[in-house]
Amino acid sequence: MSRLSFRPRPLDIHKKLPILKSFKDFEDDEQPTSTRNSQLLRIVPEVEHEAHVQHVPSKKLASEIPTPMFVYVDTYERDYSCTFVQPTSYLRARGVRAEIGEFVEYDLDNEDEDWLSEFNEEREILTPEMFESLLFKLEVLDHKARERAGLLTATLGSPIPVLLRFETAIESLQAQTVKYTILQSVYEYWKEKRIRWLKPILRRLQPAPAVNDTNPYNVFRPREKAHRLHTRRMQRRENNVQSFEKLRQVRRNLDQAKSLLEALIKREEKKREVIESEVTLQRMQMKYKHETEFLEDNLALSGFTPFSSKLVSSEEEFFDSDDVMTSRLPRTRSNAVQNFHPYDSNMPMVPTVNTKQDLKRRLVPHGWPQKLDPLEPVLLFAKPLLPDKLAMAGILPPDPITKSGVSAQPCTFRGRMGRGGRIIFDRLNPLMQTPIDCGNSYYIPPKPRPSTYN
Amino acid sequence: MGSLDAPISAENGTAPAAGHGKSPLTDGGMRPPPSDSVPEYELVKRRRSSVLPLEVGTRVMCRWRDGKYHPVKVIERRRVHGCGPNDYEYYVHYTEFNRRLDEWVKLDQLDLESVEAVVDEKVEEKGASGLKMTRHQKRKIDETHVEGHEELDAASLREHEEFTKVKNIATIELGRYEIETWYFSPFPSEYNDCLKLFFCEFCLNFMKRKEQLQRHMKKCDLKHPPGDEIYRSGTLSMFEVDGKKNKVYGQNLCYLAKLFLDHKTLYYDVDLFLFYVLCECDERGCHMVGYFSKEKHSEESYNLACILTLPPYQRKGYGKFLIAFSYELSKKEGKVGTPERPLSDLGLLSYRGYWTRVLLDILKKHKGNISIKELSDMTAIKAEDILTTLQSLELIQYRKGQHVICADPKVLDRHLKAAGRGGLDVDVSKLIWTPYKEQS
Numbered sequence: 082m083s084r085l086s087f088r089p090r091p092l093d094i095h096k097k098l099p100i101l102k103s104f105k106d107f108e109d110d111e112q113p114t115s116t117r118n119s120q121l122l123r124i125v126p127e128v129e130h131e132a133h134v135q136h137v138p139s140k141k142l143a144s145e146i147p148t149p150m151f152v153y154v155d156t157y158e159r160d161y162s163c164t165f166v167q168p169t170s171y172l173r174a175r176g177v178r179a180e181i182g183e184f185v186e187y188d189l190d191n192e193d194e195d196w197l198s199e200f201n202e203e204r205e206i207l208t209p210e211m212f213e214s215l216l217f218k219l220e221v222l223d224h225k226a227r228e229r230a231g232l233l234t235a236t237l238g239s240p241i242p243v244l245l246r247f248e249t250a251i252e253s254l255q256a257q258t259v260k261y262t263i264l265q266s267v268y269e270y271w272k273e274k275r276i277r278w279l280k281p282i283l284r285r286l287q288p289a290p291a292v293n294d295t296n297p298y299n300v301f302r303p304r305e306k307a308h309r310l311h312t313r314r315m316q317r318r319e320n321n322v323q324s325f326e327k328l329r330q331v332r333r334n335l336d337q338a339k340s341l342l343e344a345l346i347k348r349e350e351k352k353r354e355v356i357e358s359e360v361t362l363q364r365m366q367m368k369y370k371h372e373t374e375f376l377e378d379n380l381a382l383s384g385f386t387p388f389s390s391k392l393v394s395s396e397e398e399f400f401d402s403d404d405v406m407t408s409r410l411p412r413t414r415s416n417a418v419q420n421f422h423p424y425d426s427n428m429p430m431v432p433t434v435n436t437k438q439d440l441k442r443r444l445v446p447h448g449w450p451q452k453l454d455p456l457e458p459v460l461l462f463a464k465p466l467l468p469d470k471l472a473m474a475g476i477l478p479p480d481p482i483t484k485s486g487v488s489a490q491p492c493t494f495r496g497r498m499g500r501g502g503r504i505i506f507d508r509l510n511p512l513m514q515t516p517i518d519c520g521n522s523y524y525i526p527p528k529p530r531p532s533t534y535n
Numbered sequence: 536m537g538s539l540d541a542p543i544s545a546e547n548g549t550a551p552a553a554g555h556g557k558s559p560l561t562d563g564g565m566r567p568p569p570s571d572s573v574p575e576y577e578l579v580k581r582r583r584s585s586v587l588p589l590e591v592g593t594r595v596m597c598r599w600r601d602g603k604y605h606p607v608k609v610i611e612r613r614r615v616h617g618c619g620p621n622d623y624e625y626y627v628h629y630t631e632f633n634r635r636l637d638e639w640v641k642l643d644q645l646d647l648e649s650v651e652a653v654v655d656e657k658v659e660e661k662g663a664s665g666l667k668m669t670r671h672q673k674r675k676i677d678e679t680h681v682e683g684h685e686e687l688d689a690a691s692l693r694e695h696e697e698f699t700k701v702k703n704i705a706t707i708e709l710g711r712y713e714i715e716t717w718y719f720s721p722f723p724s725e726y727n728d729c730l731k732l733f734f735c736e737f738c739l740n741f742m743k744r745k746e747q748l749q750r751h752m753k754k755c756d757l758k759h760p761p762g763d764e765i766y767r768s769g770t771l772s773m774f775e776v777d778g779k780k781n782k783v784y785g786q787n788l789c790y791l792a793k794l795f796l797d798h799k800t801l802y803y804d805v806d807l808f809l810f811y812v813l814c815e816c817d818e819r820g821c822h823m824v825g826y827f828s829k830e831k832h833s834e835e836s837y838n839l840a841c842i843l844t845l846p847p848y849q850r851k852g853y854g855k856f857l858i859a860f861s862y863e864l865s866k867k868e869g870k871v872g873t874p875e876r877p878l879s880d881l882g883l884l885s886y887r888g889y890w891t892r893v894l895l896d897i898l899k900k901h902k903g904n905i906s907i908k909e910l911s912d913m914t915a916i917k918a919e920d921i922l923t924t925l926q927s928l929e930l931i932q933y934r935k936g937q938h939v940i941c942a943d944p945k946v947l948d949r950h951l952k953a954a955g956r957g958g959l960d961v962d963v964s965k966l967i968w969t970p971y972k973e974q975s
Binding site for chain 2: 096146148150152153154161163166173191209210213278297298300301
């Protein structure tokens with residue numbers, strides 16, 4: 082069969098390939114195809130004929146790869162008994178022979194047989210079966226002795242010593258119905274053979290060759306693969322001091338990472354608490370805002386003056402700015418106050434305190450909000466207070482100084498309408514006529530108008 | 536007849552000296568009819584004495600079992616009784632055939648007339664002669680240039696041949712059959728001195744003398760491979776033997792298998808393998824007809840490491856059964872698999888047949904488009920194997936910018952016919968098996 086060798090193109094194994102059921106599919110589009118393909122097409126039918134002729138002989142050839150031969154063994158029927166009965170269920174493996182115990186794994190070899198026939202000298206002193214069994218037991222005993230002594234060599238190569246002593250052997254083999262002298266001879270024979278062989282004579286007990294043994298005649302070495310673990314990282318790891326240190330380092334790192342993460346968790350929990358309280362805060366703000374609006378509307382409708390309610394919010398602002406101020410004042414006083422206003426050095430502090438107390442005092446009788454929560458939110462936007470509106474509501478520019486009777490200083494408050502409709506008092510530095518708390522971002526203080534009150 | 540008596544008689548140690556007259560294969564028939572004239576004969580004699588003993592590497596014609604003379608190369612020689620230049624026998628390689636046919640021959644099988652001058656061609660010879668089959672075979676088997684040997688580089692091949700150049704065991708007795716071996720097998724050194732081994736059919740222990748086997752048979756308690764039966768259909772049973780649990784059995788099986796597999800390595804221990812032993816069962820027990828081994832955990836997605844049908848059972852479809860079985864196991868595992876390389880000539884032949892049959896059966900029935908991946912998922916055959924199979928049958932063609940599969944029923948039938956009989960079918964319903972990974 083002529084073989085067309087054209088360069089195979091890469092084929093995507095995931096791509097669905099059309100199946101052409103007939104050569105007619107090829108014929109149909111013969112015209113537009115390349116010369117190579119049309120050549121292929123022309124040949125295909127030929128192949129059909131040729132192949133038919135050729136395949137028969139070539140198939141015959143294939144089955145004629147010559148192989149060596151085999152013959153029947155005439156003693157087979159005698160050697161193998163007809164004692165096997167196949168159970169109806171599938172056969173299951175039994176324990177391994179070595180574990181079952183009684184089976185004599187050792188088979189006499191030529192030299193054993195030769196020695197035995199010489200030993201027996203035509204008499205039946207020792208049966209081959211017994212001899213086999215004795216040798217097997219000696220091997221196993223010796224193996225156990227080496228095991229106890231921790232001398233089980235892992236690899237073949239160096240001679241494997243005989244550890245089993247005759248006395249021990251005799252002790253263990255007493256149960257056998259064999260004469261002492263026979264046992265002794267067998268032991269001597271076994272030991273001599275064992276020393277000559279340099280290795281156990283029972284194949285199962287012979288150690289495997291070393292992994293790095295390159296002698297091709299030594300077979301069945303342990304494969305490194307057996308110990309190889311699944312990942313490459315694990316494969317590289319060995320059991321030595323170095324890797325122990327490495328692992329300890331890893332442990333240390335992991336411990337550190339753990340405490341770090343715990344701290345991180347604590348921090349995040351705190352953060353969450355903060356956020357939660359802020360949310361509560363905002364909720365309360367919203368609540369109060371709505372309540373005030375509602376109240377204001379009611380008041381507006383009834384024509385009642387919303388005096389008290391307005392005061393509350395201004396009160397809040399007082400508290401806020403006051404807190405800030407008290408913490409700040411000692412600093413500003415020393416330089417700014419004294420430098421610019423030498424004539425009235427102790428004034429700034431006094432009115433504020435008094436005002437606050439005064440306002441508080443004024444508040445209580447009205448019985449409006451009893452609760453003065455220091456955390457009461459500050460509303461962010463407010464519109465300026467209109468004097469005429471205030472006047473309409475019966476609010477006159479307060480005169481706390483006269484009321485308290487402490488100072489004759491003119492009033493430094495400027496009221497305006499907050500965005501929520503509340504009255505807000507901005508506090509100005511009475512000396513400088515500038516807002517005291519410029520850095521406070523809660524509201525933008527309106528431009529000071531010093532001329533008004535001074 | 537008159538064929539391979541040489542190794543058998545030699546192994547008994549009773550072979551007559553390979554002198555002319557004494558050989559059971561008489562002179563007359565053996566040698567090419569020499570011209571009758573006495574001077575000629577004298578000449579031959581003289582030449583013979585001058586070339587004897589033949590050097591290793593000599594090329595000469597040798598009478599094979601078919602009674603015809605074939606070119607051989609002397610691989611090794613050894614002295615038999617006596618110490619004259621004639622007292623040698625020669626291990627020859629038939630350059631037309633696979634190494635499995637290499638054998639010890641007596642001097643009188645060689646046609647000394649045809650001795651060529653010794654050429655020192657050790658290096659360049661290997662590639663050509665060492666592996667040569669007949670041209671027909673070569674073409675047939677190797678149409679897609681996947682032959683076992685060629686996957687090995689020259690150096691490792693030479694090393695391999697050096698270590699295994701001479702079969703150590705000539706014949707084995709296994710159950711009912713006495714089988715000529717094919718290749719060297721690294722039996723323990725205690726067995727260096729023997730040419731014939733007697734295997735216990737069930738536990739595969741091997742012994743040097745028949746009496747030893749007979750004594751062993753009296754005590755051997757096995758009637759089947761020492762594993763679990765996982766499949767039974769008629770008289771056919773499959774056993775799974777764990778190399779770790781049955782180390783000695785696994786090793787015995789490897790020693791035995793190596794006698795029939797060229798590129799099998801016994802380098803590593805058997806505990807990483809599972810052995811699937813196929814048996815014919817009768818009232819005497821379960822007789823192994825072949826086996827395949829499989830790595831418990833293959834990193835290269837191999838679903839089969841070694842596969843062997845014992846010579847007496849070859850050409851009966853067991854090999855294809857074993858292959859099909861290995862793919863059924865892969866299907867149960869939900870994996871795609873491929874045999875470990877290199878494949879032998881016979882192995883490749885079986886695999887090609889199996890792949891062709893499975894794939895073409897699907898293509899015949901399938902309607903619509905199909906991808907290689909889908910074929911692979913359906914059959915557990917690795918995509919690469921599908922590609923090489925279809926390409927070697929020229930069923931994948933490149934048409935108008937895309938690959939198409941040609942599935943003309945007539946063409947498919949022809950290929951199917953060429954692929955041979957399917958052998959015995961695996962009845963999946965009779966497979967009772969848990970993948971190794973899941974076994975506790």
